Amino acid sequence: MVRRIRALCLVILVIAVSIHAWDLSRPGLVDRTGRLKVPDFLQFYTYGALLREGHAAALYDATAHAEVARRRVDPHLALSNFRPNYSPIIALVMAPLSAATFLQAALLWSGISALLYGISMWLLVRCTENVGKDTLTVALAAASWPALFVLLRYGQISSLTLALVSLSAFFHHRRADVAAGLALGAIVYKPNLLVAPLLLFMIQREWRMALGAVLGASLELALDVALAGPGAMSEYVGVLVTLAARPELVQIYAVESHSLRGFVRIVTGDTAVLQIVVAAALISGVWAAMAVWRRTTDVRPRYASLALAMTISSPHLLTYDLVLLAVPLVFMADSALSDRALGAHTGWRWALALMFLGAWPGTLIAKIYGVQMSTIGMALGLWLLADYSTRRLRNVAGASSSINPIIIS
Numbered sequence: 136m137v138r139r140i141r142a143l144c145l146v147i148l149v150i151a152v153s154i155h156a157w158d159l160s161r162p163g164l165v166d167r168t169g170r171l172k173v174p175d176f177l178q179f180y181t182y183g184a185l186l187r188e189g190h191a192a193a194l195y196d197a198t199a200h201a202e203v204a205r206r207r208v209d210p211h212l213a214l215s216n217f218r219p220n221y222s223p224i225i226a227l228v229m230a231p232l233s234a235a236t237f238l239q240a241a242l243l244w245s246g247i248s249a250l251l252y253g254i255s256m257w258l259l260v261r262c263t264e265n266v267g268k269d270t271l272t273v274a275l276a277a278a279s280w281p282a283l284f285v286l287l288r289y290g291q292i293s294s295l296t297l298a299l300v301s302l303s304a305f306f307h308h309r310r311a312d313v314a315a316g317l318a319l320g321a322i323v324y325k326p327n328l329l330v331a332p333l334l335l336f337m338i339q340r341e342w343r344m345a346l347g348a349v350l351g352a353s354l355e356l357a358l359d360v361a362l363a364g365p366g367a368m369s370e371y372v373g374v375l376v377t378l379a380a381r382p383e384l385v386q387i388y389a390v391e392s393h394s395l396r397g398f399v400r401i402v403t404g405d406t407a408v409l410q411i412v413v414a415a416a417l418i419s420g421v422w423a424a425m426a427v428w429r430r431t432t433d434v435r436p437r438y439a440s441l442a443l444a445m446t447i448s449s450p451h452l453l454t455y456d457l458v459l460l461a462v463p464l465v466f467m468a469d470s471a472l473s474d475r476a477l478g479a480h481t482g483w484r485w486a487l488a489l490m491f492l493g494a495w496p497g498t499l500i501a502k503i504y505g506v507q508m509s510t511i512g513m514a515l516g517l518w519l520l521a522d523y524s525t526r527r528l529r530n531v532a533g534a535s536s537s538i539n540p541i542i543i544s
Contacts (some may be wrong), residue, residue: 141275148279155288164209164238173241175455176290177204177214180237182221183229191363194226195219195370208237218385220374222324223363224355225292245287251294252283252458255301259465262308262434265472266465281495282457291455296322300442300462307344308434316347323352326375327451328459331444334421339428381406382450390501393493394452398510401501413450420444426521435466440520447513454498457509460490463516477523486516 161167171177181200184207185193193199201214232240256277260267267273277283286293299318306315316336322328329352336345360368378384386392389400395416396409403409424440431437442462446452467487471477489497493509501507 137269137272141272144272144275144279147281148275151279151281151284155284171212172238173245173288173290176241176244177208177212177237178217178219178221179225179229179244179290179292180204180208180233180240182219182226183231183233183240186223186226186362187230187233191223191226192367194223194363194367195374207233216384218374218378220371220378220385221292222355222371223359223367224324227358227362228292228295241290244290248287248290248292248294249283251298252277252286252461255294255297255461256465258298258301258305259462262304262438263465263469266469276491277461280458280461280491282455282460282493285494286455286458289455293456293458296325296328296456297458297461300438300445300459304434304438304462307438312341312343313347313350316344316349317351318347319344320348320351320353321355323355327379327449328445331417331421331424331448332441334417335424335428335441335444338421339425341428379450380410386451386453390498390507391454392452393446393454393457393497393507393509394449395447395510395514396450397452398507401505401507413448417448420448420517423517423521427524430524435470436520436524439463439466439470440517443513443517443520447510447517454494457490457494460493460509460513463513464490467516467520480519482515482519486512486519488512490516 158166158168159172164171166172178200181203182194184203185191185199190199197214197217197219200217200219201212204212204214229240229244232243234240235243256273260273299322303315303318306312306318319332320329329348333345333348335341336348359371363371382392382396383389383400383404386397389397389404391397392400396412399412400409421444424444427436427440439462442459446456446459449456464487467483471480471483471487477483489508489512493507493512497508
């Protein structure tokens with residue numbers, strides 16, 4: 136089995152590297168498909184440039200971003216239907232990079248993003264019992280993951296989000312719950328991902344983690360106000376309110392949206408239906424995570440369920456955000472290695488496979504068949520974690536047989 140996994144990962148890695156290297160090897164700003172290279176990084180580049188040049192008040196002015204893009208990148212660039220929707224803290228992160236040319240900055244960010252991804256995997260593995268024993272397989276699986284290539288190809292910032300969630304898991308593993316909450320609260324620059332954890336912590340009375348999350352979010356928001364000023368922050372809040380009601384304004388293609396809302400949006404674009412789906416996903420996701428958190432203090436099932444609740448309930452989760460599934464993938468794989476029954480469980484294997492392949496070929500399958508396999512994997516993973524933790528508790532209460540303490544610690 137291990138040899139087959141390694142071989143599959145190696146094949147995926149070679150194919151992915153070959154495709155992306157060929158696509159990006161064309162000189163200049165445009166790749167071989169005729170698109171701007173690392174296209175999503177353009178907005179981060181203009182964010183950083185505006186802040187570095189002293190125009191923080193214009194961070195949410197689409198015209199100002201377009202002017203910077205034409206002046207600093209290419210005079211023929213046009214940012215059509217662009218809606219600046221990232222917090223000022225992201226502009227601060229990108230400001231130093233904006234001193235370089237666009238392609239130089241994009242290359243630097245790709246290196247930083249890959250480094251953050253590597254640090255995240257290291258932090259997650261440090262919380263496991265078995266995964267870290269096979270370094271070669273872990274390295275091949277991490278390097279060949281399709282979601283990573285999508286992230287690097289578009290120049291997005293999801294590696295930063297993954298790093299903060301992984302750091303939070305690491306602190307929680309070390310029983311430093313306030314620090315765990317602080318790290319998680321720092322993802323307030325993507326507020327849609329913070330709703331489920333805050334609800335979970337408050338309902339479960341995880342007050343130390345809730346305090347840390349609120350404190351981390353508050354400190355970051357205070358820095359945002361200091362950077363951009365009250366006027367720009369007011370515009371930012373207005374953008375968030377608009378996108379909360381109509382996420383499709385920045386999600387052009389339904390097949391590239393991977394939450395439960397995105398799954399349903401492939402079938403229908405009815406706004407009322409989609410709003411109901413978002414509420415249902417949040418309630419069911421938090422409920423499933425609660426079923427796990429109530430029955431164990433083990434960081435692996437806890438954070439696997441937390442990350443799945445965050446992703447499946449988000450109204451805005453695009454393909455590059457699937458790198459957040461590294462958390463349930465690592466922790467659920469470690470649990471399977473700890474328990475032969477889990478390792479042989481068909482549903483458990485399917486959940487891992489669907490999440491690992493959700494970015495590709497998952498997005499292609501969604502285009503052809505209208506079914507988003509990543510979302511099915513998330514839902515299946517959540518259900519399995521909740522069900523397994525419940526059955527483990529019953530087994531312990533009935534003293535049925537010897538149990539490997541994966542869930543009950």
